[in-house]
Amino acid sequence: MxxxxxxxxxxxxxxxxxxxxxxxxxxxxxxxxxxxxxxxxxxxxxxxxxxxxxxxxxxxxxxxxxxxxxxxxxxxxxxxxxxxxxxxxxxxxxxxxxxxxxxxxxxxxxxxxxxxxxxxxxxxxxxxxxxxxxxxxxxxxxxxxxxxxxxxxxxxxxxxxxxxxxxxxxxxxxxxxxxxxxxxxxxxxxxxxxxxxxxxxxxxDELKFKVIAGQFQNIYLLKGLHETVIGEFFKLHPEVIYRAFNTDSFYYEPYLKWIEHDGTCEDEAINPDLLVRRLDGFYDIFDLKTGLLERTNVTKGGRKRRRFIDYVEEGVAQLANYREYFSYEKNAALAKEKYGVEVRAPNLVLVVGNWENSQLDEVHQACRRYPDVKIIDYDTLCHMFLSPKFDSNK
Structure with missing residues (x-):
């Protein structure tokens, strides 16, 4: 068949x-x-x-x-x-x-x-x-x-x-x-x-959340799965985002046209994976990658030259592009009008990797070039969902 x-x-x-x-x-x-x-x-x-x-x-x-x-x-x-x-x-x-x-x-x-x-x-x-x-x-x-x-x-x-x-x-x-x-x-x-x-x-709810967590881990630990399937799981189970990031509001894949830019932008719009509201009412910007099951490490190089592999760097660059979008007044006005979203000094959060390939010290070293970027692996995100007080920096 x-x-x-x-x-x-x-x-x-x-x-x-x-x-x-x-x-x-x-x-x-x-x-x-x-x-x-x-x-x-x-x-x-x-x-x-x-x-x-x-x-x-x-x-x-x-x-x-x-x-x-x-x-x-x-x-x-x-x-x-x-x-x-x-x-x-x-x-x-x-x-x-x-x-x-x-x-x-x-x-x-x-x-x-x-x-x-x-x-x-x-x-x-x-x-x-x-x-x-x-x-x-x-x-x-x-x-x-x-x-x-x-x-x-x-x-x-x-x-x-x-x-x-x-x-x-x-x-x-x-x-x-x-x-x-x-x-x-x-x-x-x-x-x-x-x-x-x-x-x-x-x-x-405790058992319900464990069921959700188990299926979530099944999703991101499946080789060859696209980021869109992970995003769809979040869309169908918004409680994962609400609990993990202590938020009362987020938007999945908002579509925002470029109204204003520096003249070099060739894209019609941005479509970030997630915009998540902070306690102060402003939104942070998230990009979802995969668990990178085929890679042994999300970083490369020794300590003094520690940097991310290309796949992760691309995610960081994408987040920087989203941040630039909101730096223009007309774009920011559109986001507020269309979604009620306001962005100010956003945290840029990339979700990628898992506990097997994300060594905390090495990830922190690679982030030295990006002080406003936070890298969270999927296993950590899962535990943040199950235990909202879980420290992702451990």
Missing amino acids: LFDKYIEEVSECWRKYFTKISALQAAGELESNKPGTMLYPNMILFTNCSGYYTCELFGVSEVYTGLTIKRSKSTSIYRYLSQFDDGVPDPVIQLNSNGRLSFFLLSHSEDRKLISERFPSINLHATFLHRANGHGSVIGFGDAFDFCKIDCCTLINVSGVLHRCKDILHLMISRSSINRSGIYKCYSDYFEEPAVKGVQTVEG
């Missing part, structure tokens, strides 16, 4: 299902075996994994509002699952036929306490399967495999001293040769079961 057709068929299955479930909920015809709030996904990500297709649900919404479709590409299913490489694994579980995994934490590392310091959401799972001396993806596939469904599971992947966490709400994996009847076979019995699929029930 062509990838586009697969996306069309599977997304329609889920949309019909969630429309039905939300109607049953509104009619009071759903029962829960535990107290709490039922949370729907709001994003569906399809990935072409060279011989395999995946469909993964993301997001947290107390009301079903539809599914935003995103697509991605991976060199193999094992790179997608392992988050490190596409080598043939020695897995925790080998799937040789069609099946399902539910409510498991699968790992090649037994140090759950250490891992939970970076990935707090793993403590939501009680069943922990660990295989000593395994490597690569924690899930393997045999020749007879056609498709499987993975519900409410977490995969802990290890490469040397590095750890990654894949927190899964729902993931379907199938051979790319699957046809329409195969998709129907995969989902028909599954959707007819009494338990509601693709949703979570949590009690209290």
Whole structure:
């Protein structure tokens, strides 16, 4: 089946299902075996994994509002699952036929306490399967495999001293040769079961925020994902920005035309990723990059010549361009008229990298040339969201 057709068929299955479930909920015809709030996904990500297709649900919404479709590409299913490489694994579980995994934490590392310091959401799972001396993806596939469904599971992947966490709400994996009847076979019995699929029930904001954080980490630790998917996650989950940056207002991708400039500007407009209001009422400027999973360090050079790699430098240059926009009176007036935004002595914030490639001392050294620029990695941002008093300078 062509990838586009697969996306069309599977997304329609889920949309019909969630429309039905939300109607049953509104009619009071759903029962829960535990107290709490039922949370729907709001994003569906399809990935072409060279011989395999995946469909993964993301997001947290107390009301079903539809599914935003995103697509991605991976060199193999094992790179997608392992988050490190596409080598043939020695897995925790080998799937040789069609099946399902539910409510498991699968790992090649037994140090759950250490891992939970970076990935707090793993403590939501009680069943922990660990295989000593395994490597690569924690899930393997045999020749007879056609498709499987993975519900409410977490995969802990290890490469040397590095750890990654894949927190899964729902993931379907199938051979790319699957046809329409195969998709129907995969989902028909599954959707007819009494338990509601693709949703979570949590009690209290603390658990809800951990669910959001786990899915957020799953997003930015996925290789090959574009910045726009991260931005879309923020758009669908504004509480991440509200809590992490102690703000009551932000704008995602505001569109502002250049009305005034020095005559050398060739762009029609600026479109910053985020404008975030400070406590004094003025707005700071944010640019979102990726977790840079393929890089071991976001900086280069020794201490006295410490500087950022080109990808990060481009982000800093983009922020400087946005700051220049607001230095012109007519541009500033347009921003205030259109969005109610006022910018004065803005902090320029670049979100890029992760704890594996962002050494705090080295990042501070590279920032010496840019006293008004702050670099925040995604793991730190995630912990700022979970603990609003978390110190990003630690």
